[in-house]
Amino acid sequence: MTETAEQVEETAVEEEIDLTAANKILDKYQDMHGALMPVLQAIQEEYGYIPEPTVFLVAERLNVYSSQIYGVLTFYAQFHLKPRGKYIIRVCMGTACHVKGAGRIGDTVKERLGIGHAETTEDLLFTAEYVACIGACGMAPVIMVNDATYGSITVQKTDEVIEKYKAIG
Amino acid sequence: MSRINSPAELESFRKEILSQRDPDKPCITLCSGSACLATGSGKVFAALEQEIEKQGITAEVSFRTTGCHGFCEQGPIVVIYPQGICYLKVQPEDIAEIISATIKEQKIVERLLYVDPNTGEKSSLEEDIPFYKHQQRLVLGANRKIDPKSLEDYLAVEGYQALAKTLFEMTPEQVVGEVKDAKLRGRGGAGFPSGVKWDFARNAPGDQKYVVVNCDEGDPGAYMDRSVMEGNPFAVLEGLMIGAYAIGANEGYVYVRQEYPLAVSNLAIAIEKAEKYGLLGKDILGSGFDFTVKVHRGAGAFICGEETSLLNSLEGKPGEPNARPPFPATKGLWGKPTNINNVETWANIPLVINKGADFFSAIGTENSKGTKIFSLVGKVNNTGLVEVPMGASLRDIIFKIGGGVPDGKQFKAVQTGGPSGGCLPENLLDTKVDFDELTKAGAMMGSGGMIVMDEDTCLVDIARYFLEFLSDESCGKCTPCREGIRQMLKILTNMTNGLGQEGDIELLQELAETTKGSSMCALGKTAPNPVLSTLKHFRHEYEAHINHQKCPALACKELIAFYIDPDKCKGCGACLRKCPADAITGEKKKIHVVDQGKCTRCKGCFEACPAAFDAVRILSGEPVPVAVPEEV
Numbered sequence A: 001m002t003e004t005a006e007q008v009e010e011t012a013v014e015e016e017i018d019l020t021a022a023n024k025i026l027d028k029y030q031d032m033h034g035a036l037m038p039v040l041q042a043i044q045e046e047y048g049y050i051p052e053p054t055v056f057l058v059a060e061r062l063n064v065y066s067s068q069i070y071g072v073l074t075f076y077a078q079f080h081l082k083p084r085g086k087y088i089i090r091v092c093m094g095t096a097c098h099v100k101g102a103g104r105i106g107d108t109v110k111e112r113l114g115i116g117h118a119e120t121t122e123d124l125l126f127t128a129e130y131v132a133c134i135g136a137c138g139m140a141p142v143i144m145v146n147d148a149t150y151g152s153i154t155v156q157k158t159d160e161v162i163e164k165y166k167a168i169g
Numbered sequence B: 001m002s003r004i005n006s007p008a009e010l011e012s013f014r015k016e017i018l019s020q021r022d023p024d025k026p027c028i029t030l031c032s033g034s035a036c037l038a039t040g041s042g043k044v045f046a047a048l049e050q051e052i053e054k055q056g057i058t059a060e061v062s063f064r065t066t067g068c069h070g071f072c073e074q075g076p077i078v079v080i081y082p083q084g085i086c087y088l089k090v091q092p093e094d095i096a097e098i099i100s101a102t103i104k105e106q107k108i109v110e111r112l113l114y115v116d117p118n119t120g121e122k123s124s125l126e127e128d129i130p131f132y133k134h135q136q137r138l139v140l141g142a143n144r145k146i147d148p149k150s151l152e153d154y155l156a157v158e159g160y161q162a163l164a165k166t167l168f169e170m171t172p173e174q175v176v177g178e179v180k181d182a183k184l185r186g187r188g189g190a191g192f193p194s195g196v197k198w199d200f201a202r203n204a205p206g207d208q209k210y211v212v213v214n215c216d217e218g219d220p221g222a223y224m225d226r227s228v229m230e231g232n233p234f235a236v237l238e239g240l241m242i243g244a245y246a247i248g249a250n251e252g253y254v255y256v257r258q259e260y261p262l263a264v265s266n267l268a269i270a271i272e273k274a275e276k277y278g279l280l281g282k283d284i285l286g287s288g289f290d291f292t293v294k295v296h297r298g299a300g301a302f303i304c305g306e307e308t309s310l311l312n313s314l315e316g317k318p319g320e321p322n323a324r325p326p327f328p329a330t331k332g333l334w335g336k337p338t339n340i341n342n343v344e345t346w347a348n349i350p351l352v353i354n355k356g357a358d359f360f361s362a363i364g365t366e367n368s369k370g371t372k373i374f375s376l377v378g379k380v381n382n383t384g385l386v387e388v389p390m391g392a393s394l395r396d397i398i399f400k401i402g403g404g405v406p407d408g409k410q411f412k413a414v415q416t417g418g419p420s421g422g423c424l425p426e427n428l429l430d431t432k433v434d435f436d437e438l439t440k441a442g443a444m445m446g447s448g449g450m451i452v453m454d455e456d457t458c459l460v461d462i463a464r465y466f467l468e469f470l471s472d473e474s475c476g477k478c479t480p481c482r483e484g485i486r487q488m489l490k491i492l493t494n495m496t497n498g499l500g501q502e503g504d505i506e507l508l509q510e511l512a513e514t515t516k517g518s519s520m521c522a523l524g525k526t527a528p529n530p531v532l533s534t535l536k537h538f539r540h541e542y543e544a545h546i547n548h549q550k551c552p553a554l555a556c557k558e559l560i561a562f563y564i565d566p567d568k569c570k571g572c573g574a575c576l577r578k579c580p581a582d583a584i585t586g587e588k589k590k591i592h593v594v595d596q597g598k599c600t601r602c603k604g605c606f607e608a609c610p611a612a613f614d615a616v617r618i619l620s621g622e623p624v625p626v627a628v629p630e631e632v
Helices: A005-015 A020-029 A038-047 A052-062 A068-073 A095-099 A100-113 A156-168 B006-017 B034-038 B041-054 B094-106 B151-156 B161-169 B172-182 B195-203 B224-231 B233-247 B260-278 B307-314 B343-361 B394-401 B435-440 B457-471 B479-496 B504-518 B521-525 B531-537 B539-548 B576-577 B604-608
Strands: A088-093 A126-129 A143-145 A149-150 B027-030 B060-066 B078-081 B085-087 B210-215 B251-256 B291-299 B337-341 B370-376 B384-388 B410-418 B422-425 B448-456 B560-564 B616-620
Touching: A020 A038, A020 A052, A038 A068, A038 B291, A088 A100, A095 A100, A095 B370, A095 B448, A095 B457, A100 A126, A100 A156, A143 A156, A149 B034, B006 B151, B006 B161, B027 B041, B027 B370, B027 B539, B034 B041, B034 B224, B041 B060, B078 B094, B085 B094, B085 B172, B151 B260, B161 B233, B161 B343, B161 B531, B172 B233, B172 B343, B195 B233, B195 B337, B195 B370, B210 B224, B210 B233, B210 B307, B210 B343, B224 B233, B224 B260, B224 B343, B224 B370, B233 B251, B233 B260, B233 B337, B233 B343, B233 B422, B251 B260, B251 B307, B260 B291, B307 B337, B337 B343, B370 B394, B384 B394, B394 B410, B394 B448, B410 B457, B422 B531, B457 B479, B457 B531, B457 B539, B479 B504, B479 B521, B479 B539, B504 B521, B504 B539, B531 B539, B560 B604, B576 B604, B604 B616
Parallel strands: A088 A126, B027 B060, B210 B251, B210 B337, B251 B291, B370 B448
Antiparallel strands: A088 A143, A143 A149, B027 B078, B078 B085, B370 B384, B410 B422, B410 B448, B560 B616
C-alpha cells in the first residue's frame, strides 16, 4: 500500500524532532544501573511526551529492544506517546473524592471541554485525566491543573477554574 | 560546621544548635505540607516574612515552615510556640493581626481558632483540639516541630542519635534482635514482622545486598506516607541506614510515587545535606560504615506498591509481580538479597532504637505494637491524618477524633485497608483497630486509609468503584485476577444501572472466592474483599438494587428520578434556571415539572430549591407521579 500525502507529511513532521536534548539526557544516565525509566521520564519532561524517534534512540544507546521500551511505556500510566495539552486537568477519583461527589466534577470537566480520560482538546490547551488518588484526601473532592491543587471543589468552582485557564490561554 | 566524624562531634554539634535556640522565644510555624500549600500556605509564608520585617520583630521571633500537621481540611495551619496557640484556615490578610495581637500583646485572635462543630466550643491550644487531644503522635509528632529541609532542626529533636547508637554500641544482630523484640510489623499492608524480614535478608548468602523504601503509596484514600516523607525525610533515611547496617547493605533505593513531587524534592534536599555532614556516604560518623541512597520515581502503576513489582520497576522493567518464593530477602533487586519496607515502617525504626523494644512493645495490643497513622477522610467532620496506638476503637477514631459525621447525617460504614479492604457497619464500630481484629471483622489494616461513609453513600456503588479501580490496575499477568475482577465489575455495573438479575449475588460470591483463592499476588487475592464485605454487611442494598431497581442511598444515577412535589412547589423558578438540560418546565407561580426523558440527574435542581420549600424529591424504586403544571 502506498502512503497518502498526509501520512508522508506526518512521518516528515515526526522526523523533525530535535534529538539533541534526548542525547544529553542519555549522556547523563547511560552508565546507570536501571537507567531506562529515569531516561524516559527525563525525555518526557523535556518534550512533554515521548516522541517516536526518541524511542529508537534510547533503544540504540541503552542497548535494549524498542519493543521492551514500548512494553514499559504502555505499562505505566504516566508515559504519553502523543503531545498533550498545555494544562493537564487531573480529576481525582480517589475514594474520599468519590464519596464526596467526584463523579459530578468529572462530568463537568467532560461536558465543558468535550474530552474524556487521557484526551486532549484540539487546540492543545487541555488534557483531562481521571486519576485514582492524588493523596490530598483531607480536602476532597480535588482537582489539579498542572501543579496547582484545587480542594473542596464544586461544579461551580470547576467552571471557574476552567474559565480562568481558558482566559490565560 | 562541616563533616561530622564521630558520635562525640555529633553530640557537640547538637548542643551547639540547642544552645542557639531559646525555648521561650516565640516561634511561628507554618504548615507547608501539600494540602496546606494547596490552600494558600505559600502566600501566607510571603505575608509572614514581610510582616515580621515590617513590624520590626525579626530578632524577637523565629519563623519556620514545617511538614504536614495532619489536620489537612483546616489548612493553612499556623502554630505559635512555646504556648502552642493554633490558628486554622489562615489567610495572608490575617497575618498582621496575628503578629500585632498574639506575638506583641499575647492576645488570642478568636476568629482563627478551632470551633467544635458539635459543641460550638473554641480551643486556643493545639493540644486541646479534640482532633489532636486523643492522638499519640510518636512518628508524625516531629512533623510540626521541624523544617523538613533543615538537618539542624532534625538534630534538635534527637535526630541521628539512633544511628550513632546503632553504629557504635550495637552489633547488627543486636539491631535485628531489638526490632524483633519490639514486635514492629510492616505498615505497608501485610503486617509482616519487620525484624523477621530483616533476619531473612541478613542471613541470605551474598556480598551485595540492598535496602529499599516503598513510597509508592497508591491506595486511594491514604496519604500518610506522603506526609511522613514530605515532612520528615531525615527520619526515613535514618531508619533506612539502621536497617542497612543490620542486614549488611551499603546501597539503598527510595521508590517514590510520581504524584508526590514535594516528597521527591524534600528527600533530595535531605540526601544532599546528610551527605555534606557525612551522615551519608563513606565512613559515616567515622564508623567505617558506608551507605549511599538513590531516589527513583514511579510512573503511575498501583501494582508497583507490591514488592516484587516495585523491584522490577526499579530495574527499568514493567512493574509486574513475580511469584514468591523466592522472596526478595533472598533474590530481590538485580537478583541480590533485598529488604523492602514501607515509609512508615522505616520512620518507626529510630524510635525503636532510641526508646528501646520494651517501650515500643508496651504500646498497642498483644500482636500489634506501637502506633499507626490513619488517613481519616470522607464524610467526617475532622478530616486529616490521625496517629493512635494500635487497639484504639473505630468509634473513638471516627467520633472522638473525627468529630462524627457532618450535617447531621447518619453514619453508615467505614472502609479501611484501601481498595482491597472492607466496609464495616455501625455494629462493628467497637472493633479494636489492629492487624488481626480488622481482618477478623472482614476488613484489613492495609496502609491505613479510613474512609467514612454516611447514609448518602451506596455500598453497591462503592464495591463497583473499588472493582473498577482494581480492574484498571490489575497488571493482567494472571488470569484469575484479570478476568475475575472484570466479571465481578460487569455484574456490579449492571446492578447500579438497574440491570441486576436473580442469581447475581451467588455468582458474585463464586467469582470472589475463585479470584481470592487463585490469584498470584496480593492485588488479586484481596480484590474481592470490597464485594465480600459489603455483601456480608449490606446484603439488603444489593437485594434492593436487583429486586426493586431501587438504590436505598439514592446515589445510583440510573435508579433515581427527580420529582417536584406539587404540594410544596412555590413556582419560584430557581430549579428551572439551574437545570443545564432544559428538563424543567414551568412559569412563575405555577408548579414546575421535570421532564424525565430530558433529565440528566445532575442534582442541580435538588440543590437549587430553597431549603424553606424543599420541593424537589429524589425517588428510587417507585413510579414518578404525573404532575400537572397548575397554579400554586
